[in-house]
Amino acid sequence: MRAVHACLLTLTVVFLSSAMTLKPAASLPSPFAKAASTSAATKKIVKPASRGQQSVGTKPARWCGWxxxxxxxxxxxxxxxxxxxxxxxxxxxxxxGAVVVWPHHAGMITGRTKEGHWIVRSGNDGGRVRERPRSVAGAVFRKV
Known part of the structure; x- marks a missing residue:
């Protein structure tokens, strides 16, 4: 009976992993692209897409990278x-569109305020996904 359960579990994992695909890293994700053009989005609190949560595993305690x-x-x-x-x-x-990385946090730049501050969308910012102006002093910038 254990062998049957193991086979079924293996088949389920294989099926689900082949059915779930991640977006290519080279393209700018549409939620970021839309937010870059609107200033009202800076105050909006957004949750990660459920599809993404399923494809990348369980959310760790420190989850901005996740x-x-x-x-x-x-x-x-x-x-x-x-x-x-x-x-x-x-x-x-x-x-x-740049990924911005501080020593203990990561996010994506989605726009710029009228005052010239960079707007960053990131997870685990105050325990949730937030998009807000942030200082990028001392950060590293990457094109992913």
């Missing part, structure tokens, strides 16, 4: 924020 995986794909090593500093190619400054 949230980025729901948006851009990547393996479990990207649950750790600082590993985003090695992904893609380096940029010499902030720009819309």
């Amino acid at each position: 949230y980025m995986r729901t948006q851009l794909g990547g393996g479990p090593e990207y649950n750790l924020a600082r590993n985003w500093a090695k992904r893609g190619r380096p940029l010499n400054g902030p720009r819309v």
Whole structure:
């Protein structure tokens, strides 16, 4: 009986993993693209898509890197924020669509305020997904 259960579980995992695909990392995810053009979106609180949650595993306690995986794909090593500093190619400054990485946090730049502050969307920002102006001083910028 255990062998039958193991086979069924294996088949289920194989089927589900083949049915779930992540968005290619080279394209700009549409939620970020839409938010970059609107200033009202900076106050909106957004939850990660359920499809993304299922495809990247259980949300860890420190989950900003995990949230980025729901948006851009990547393996479990990207649950750790600082590993985003090695992904893609380096940029010499902030720009819309760039992944921004601080020593213990990661997010994506989605726009700029009239005052010139960069708007960043990230997970685990105050315990939720938020999009708001943030200082990018001391951060690393990557094109993923």
